[in-house]
Amino acid sequence: xxxxxxxxxxxxxxxxxxxxxxxxxxxxxxxxxxxxxxxxxxxxxxxxxxxxxxxxxxxxxxxxxxxxxxxxxxxxxxxxxxxxxxxxxxxxxxxxxxxxxxxxxxxxxxxxxxxxxxxxxxxxxxxxxxxxxxxxxxxxxxxxxxxxxxxxxxxxxxxxxxxxxxxxxxxxxxxxxxxxxxxxxxxxxxxxxxxxxxxxxxxxxxxxxxxxxxxxxxxxxxxxxxxxxxxxxxxxxxxxxxxxxxxxxxxxxxxxxxxxxxxxxxxxxxxxxxxxxxxxxxxxxxxxxxxxxxxxxxxxxxxxxxxxxxxxxxxxxxxx
Amino acid sequence: xxxxxxxxxxxxxxxxxxxxxxxxxxxxxxxxxxxxxxxxxxxxxxxxxxxxxxxxxxxxxxxxxxxxxxxxxxxxxxxxxxxxxxxxxxxxxxxxxxxxxxxxxxxxxxxxxxxxxxxxxxxxxxxxxxxxxxxxxxxxxxxxxxxxxxxxxxxxxxxxxxxxxxxxxxxxxxxxxxxxxxxxxxxxxxxxxxxxxxxxxxxxxxxxxxxxxxxxxxxxxxxxxxxxxxxxxxxxxxxxxxxxxxxxxxxxxxxxxxxxxxxxx
Numbered sequence: 001x002x003x004x005x006x007x008x009x010x011x012x013x014x015x016x017x018x019x020x021x022x023x024x025x026x027x028x029x030x031x032x033x034x035x036x037x038x039x040x041x042x043x044x045x046x047x048x049x050x051x052x053x054x055x056x057x058x059x060x061x062x063x064x065x066x067x068x069x070x071x072x073x074x075x076x077x078x079x080x081x082x083x084x085x086x087x088x089x090x091x092x093x094x095x096x097x098x099x100x101x102x103x104x105x106x107x108x109x110x111x112x113x114x115x116x117x118x119x120x121x122x123x124x125x126x127x128x129x130x131x132x133x134x135x136x137x138x139x140x141x142x143x144x145x146x147x148x149x150x151x152x153x154x155x156x157x158x159x160x161x162x163x164x165x166x167x168x169x170x171x172x173x174x175x176x177x178x179x180x181x182x183x184x185x186x187x188x189x190x191x192x193x194x195x196x197x198x199x200x201x202x203x204x205x206x207x208x209x210x211x212x213x214x215x216x217x218x219x220x221x222x223x224x225x226x227x228x229x230x231x232x233x234x235x236x237x238x239x240x241x242x243x244x245x246x247x248x249x250x251x252x253x254x255x256x257x258x259x260x261x262x263x264x265x266x267x268x269x270x271x272x273x274x275x276x277x278x279x280x281x282x283x284x285x286x287x288x289x290x291x292x293x294x295x296x297x298x299x300x301x302x303x304x305x306x307x308x309x310x311x312x313x314x315x316x317x318x319x320x
Numbered sequence: 321x322x323x324x325x326x327x328x329x330x331x332x333x334x335x336x337x338x339x340x341x342x343x344x345x346x347x348x349x350x351x352x353x354x355x356x357x358x359x360x361x362x363x364x365x366x367x368x369x370x371x372x373x374x375x376x377x378x379x380x381x382x383x384x385x386x387x388x389x390x391x392x393x394x395x396x397x398x399x400x401x402x403x404x405x406x407x408x409x410x411x412x413x414x415x416x417x418x419x420x421x422x423x424x425x426x427x428x429x430x431x432x433x434x435x436x437x438x439x440x441x442x443x444x445x446x447x448x449x450x451x452x453x454x455x456x457x458x459x460x461x462x463x464x465x466x467x468x469x470x471x472x473x474x475x476x477x478x479x480x481x482x483x484x485x486x487x488x489x490x491x492x493x494x495x496x497x498x499x500x501x502x503x504x505x506x507x508x509x510x511x512x513x514x515x516x517x518x519x520x521x522x523x524x525x526x527x528x529x530x531x532x533x534x535x536x537x538x539x540x541x542x543x544x545x546x547x548x549x550x551x552x553x554x555x556x557x558x559x560x561x562x563x564x565x566x567x568x569x570x571x572x573x574x575x576x577x578x579x580x581x582x583x584x585x
Contacts, residue, residue: 071412127338197433204424207412210376214407215480216400216428261414264435 001276002053005283006045013037013045043178051176051184052282053275055241056251058188058233060274063248064255064266065195065230068202069223070131073256076249077234079135080227081142085114086238087169088145091152094164100175104183104239110145111235115227117141130209130220170294171244173282180240187236191229192271199263202226206261244296246303247274257310325388327352327516328373328484333382335365335372341380342368346542348535350484353514355507357527357548360537361561366520367408369537370486373518375399386483400428404477406487411461411469418464418472419457422448425479447479451505467498474505485509487519491526499523503530524552524565524578536560552576 007013020032021041062077089110093103121137156162201222204212209219251274259265281302285293326349336342342365350356360366371377384391386402411421426440448457451471456464470490477485491499507530510517527534527548534551536543538560544551557565564581
């Protein structure tokens with residue numbers, strides 16, 4: 001699948017070309033490929049394919065973790081406002097005509113800041129259901145950042161900035177370069193580690209705070225670790241690719257319908273499905289027409305029928 | 321003669337929520353292998369009392385001891401190794417299998433990153449066998465009946481290997497047969513494993529079926545505590561529930577039934 005995604009595109013590469021490229025890299029011999037082909041592989045296709053898999057995996061893993069943590073299959077990674085915060089950060093960057101790297105940094109910082117504010121509010125409001133306060137705070141802070149995005153879109157220069165903002169908000173991997181990968185890949189890898197290690201405890205968290213505590217868990221600590229891991233992955237994904245909806249919501253749900261709710265199976269299957277799904281969608285996005293389609297539009301267009309089909313015909317109860 | 325400390329000691333305990341104390345200065349003990357049945361009308365705070373004993377709510381005043389040792393400052397893990405809890409409407413809403421759910425009872429027995437060991441699985445299997453629900457092990461939790469869920473939650477608490485078992489209205493919303501099954505299981509566990517059991521119920525008769533002693537909560541205070549025959553009386557039930565009840569012996573007074581007087585006239 002990765003090979004197919006690398007091969008497809010405006011500069012077509014054959015299977016033999018890819019094999020020759022791999023052989024050359026493996027043996028250290030001089031490549032027989034024409035230099036443009038090698039540039040396409042190394043500088044454009046490979047980074048983009050890696051980014052698609054990493055973003056898909058990261059969003060799906062975050063979504064799976066949040067759905068277990070908040071005991072709700074309709075939760076997505078942006079429930080605590082990370083996407084809205086990241087969008088606000090990026091839009092501020094675009095509005096101020098900052099360089100691309102600064103826009104990505106602002107987006108990452110915005111996503112982190114939103115979740116920190118939300119968590120701070122939840123800690124400050126004591127004596128109520130901690131999970132409920134967290135989710136409600138996430139909704140209102142997300143709405144506030146959303147309003148900020150709206151204001152900046154209204155104020156933005158309609159000829160240069162507004163199209164850039166709109167394209168970014170719809171999500172795209174078109175601007176990925178090898179340098180982006182140096183922050184995206186480690187962030188996703190680091191975020192996955194605690195989720196994988198804590199998989200058994202994350203299962204217990206689906207029972208709710210009181211029951212999980214009665215079974216011996218320090219629920220507050222566990223919640224902080226899971227939120228931190230998911231926020232790191234989501235912020236890095238959004239900073240690299242803009243807002244790509246649906247993957248974090250639908251993919252973990254599909255994974256649960258396939259292998260059940262146990263996080264030991266749910267996490268790897270979500271990562272696999274998420275990576276494959278976004279890779280496939282991104283490949284379609286850049287090969288379907290002469291103009292590249294926004295990724296967020298395609299994930300929704302493909303995700304909706306698949307989701308509805310599984311809802312109607314899936315064997316396992318998704319939720320009760 | 322050495323008099324050992326009671327398994328659970330509740331001393332001058334006040335419980336409730338910030339700004340709203342539900343129960344005042346309640347004291348009682350539960351011995352090893354003893355079943356204490358807690359009665360009280362709706363909203364009397366039976367669940368709140370249990371959650372305070374379990375450490376899920378901080379006590380407003382007073383002390384709790386297990387085998388003489390105060391539980392204040394215990395972490396959730398230590399509490400889970402001491403108390404097994406069967407909540408009302410527990411088990412969550414994700415479609416885990418019954419076996420997976422029972423295995424979650426072993427959480428406190430292993431490290432934060434550890435997968436369940438062979439010993440954990442053996443303990444879970446044994447708990448499932450003890451409750452006689454082996455045929456449900458591979459079924460999805462959300463697809464079994466209410467009574468089977470309750471038995472699975474008791475199995476989970478048993479897999480925890482606690483010293484004290486706390487059951488919050490374990491027979492609520494169960495059919496008659498399942499009520500009998502759950503209470504029989506509780507009584508035999510207390511006897512065979514020297515488990516101390518605290519359970520609440522809305523059926524005073526159940527005290528005769530499974531309890532060594534009965535505690536009656538009324539008006540945020542401990543109205544009475546003692547053997548079922550002494551406590552479950554017409555006067556106590558009138559004071560507790562504001563209904564006139566006849567408590568009638570059956571089968572040579574091996575059991576008593578509680579019948580509202582209005583049904584007899």
